[in-house]
Amino acid sequence: MSSTPPASTAAASTVPASPGTDTPDPRLDDALTVLHPDGQVARPDLVPTDTAHVTRLYRAMRRARLFDERALLLQRQGRLGVYPLFGGMEATQVGAALALTPGRDWLAPTYRGSGCALAYGLPMSKVILNWRAHPDGFRMDPDLRVLPFYTPIANQLPHATGIALAEARHARREHRPSNVALAFVGDGGTSEGDFHVGLNFAGAYRAPAVFVIENNGWAISTPTSRQTAARTLASRGEGYGMPAVRVDGNDLLAVHHVTAEAVARARRGDGPTLIEAITYRILPHTSSDDPARYRDEVQAEAWKRRDPGLRLRAYLTREGAWDERQEDDLVREVDAELRAAVHDADAAPDLEPWELLEHVFETPTPEMREQQAELRALHPARSGGPA
Template sequence: MTRTRSSRKAAAPPAEAVPHAMTDDMVQLLTPSGEVTDAARLPDPDTQRHLYRLMRRARHFDERAWVLYRTGRMGVFPPYGGMEASQVGTAAALTHEDWLFPTYRDTGAALTYGLPIPQTIAYWRTSPHGWAMPENLKVLPFYIPIATQYPHAVGAALAEARRGTSNVAMAFIGDGGSSEGDFHEALNFAGALNAPCVFILQNNGWAISVPTRAQTKATNLSRRADGYGIPGVRVDGNDVLATYVVTREAVERARRGEGPTLIETVTYRVKPHTVADDPSRYRTADDTAGWDEKDPVVRLRTHLLAQGHLTEEQDAEIVREIEAEFEAALAEADAYPEPTPAEIVNHVFAEPTPALRRQRAELLAEEGQ
């Protein structure tokens, strides 16, 4: 019997069948207009102001990075403007005893966790002065490969458990990365071994130029946790208060030895994939319609002003402090000495391999040292 290959092609799902939208099954504490939906779960006013300041600080870095890139003072940078709540609200739930595994788009999370601004600038300048992470921070360099950070985070979490600590590991991924095998293997691995992990899945609508609806028929990515026997939570990723509360609960659960959680933060990549990208080539105004009105910084500011937790004068002072901090950090980064070629091999392994030693010796010889 002869078998022939079918010429039929699977029909792509219509755009309206698999929306990237905010639905009723999602945790939300503040509406886009700043109105409270669940007062009982709100963090205290001091925490709300702290989260607001962290978001303003993260946004300022993102905005200044664009300027630095366009004036030749920064390398290609993946902007995250509009996703501050997703990154700040998650990373703010950690302590410096915990682990952070960021993707290339999670500069806001790394800054929130404590990565110094001068070093962050140096990293995105591709300078060796930004390659080695601070010894007092358990943060990994920004992951460029997709999804490899998830199994690494499980390993770090299991190591902490074996040491008898209550420390957790938090790893980030995008909606596109959640289709990678490493994502699923890590969730299964963590669930089976009860690893103290918090997995953050930032569903920002796009995997470079591919919309979420084109890569999966699933409309609730947090449900992927069900297949691995772990909790999954979907949260409004433009609501920093809801994101923080949900993440804090997951972190505390992991600390108690109750295992991992997958958190899907529903947000949107309003900016290009990188500063060198042109999103108008693959998405339309209809794709991005309505997301500016969901701005996370404006949302929390509106709430804080309405509740009397923040005044216009205090807000202006926060902005002045953030601007001054960044300019001082930029001056420090500008003062770093020019890197030498041999520095490219200095931070590959804690103990250099014989091959790296030979390469370093060759580079030094070329430099006349």
């Protein structure tokens, strides 16, 4: 996969567009770009010919961003627990997730992965319950094939590799192309042992897996430059025996393109791919974080001018495929969906203390059974008597 785009051949824009950035980020050097920040085309050969498809991608990305904004409001109202924001990074999550085939492939998100899970089909009410620490938010529909949000950093990568290897075995037995596992990890997660374990196994056994590094520049308060001496995180792919590609993570079309190629490669049995998506965490690490304590906001302000939604919207507007009326209709549609999701989440049954220990292991350990019994004994009126 090429990661060096040629110079843009697009004509000057005649429609309002997102402003470009006058503060280049060196992390974007050699990263694949399909659309410039102002919506101009950088790689005409990689722009989908089906404009309706691009519109669907935009709608999914905008929906994710609107959810993120509402989730922060819910947290401030005391109706949500600590929430990890992803606003401004949604192109990476949505573009990658929509390269999968629902009901067939697997998605392993990070704790910041609400956007990719929503794009892949997880209901909004489920995401809300998850960030309320309600067990109904942890109980995933097995047919959806979305793993729970992982808080232990990089823990999901060995799991995704194991799932991919199991899928490859089923595919060989049934003489068909394999289903694929797609896993996300942050730049900070690449410093964890589970990152090495997951990718080393995937490379050694040619697992049908795709790994997306969501390089947003920060591991809480530690910048990427302090985490590694490697010039790029994608360069680690060579050590694991897999191809790697660097992509502008705020360019939905670029992310979708490289992920779709990687998924196709994995599905036909050619092994895993590592994708480094260069983006920026313009918002706090979580709803409880204050980034002003450890960074200035000059770079964040520059990345706000690379907003992924405004970028793709400018392109669609120029193509005559999107207008203000459609935007307003979409916002109203998502707002109605959000209101219904909050209502459904509010109607969920009260949390029983012992339920916190469910859905941890398929077969509970003896210690967990003992702990559940203790919790039931402490709450006999709610449990119907001691277990």
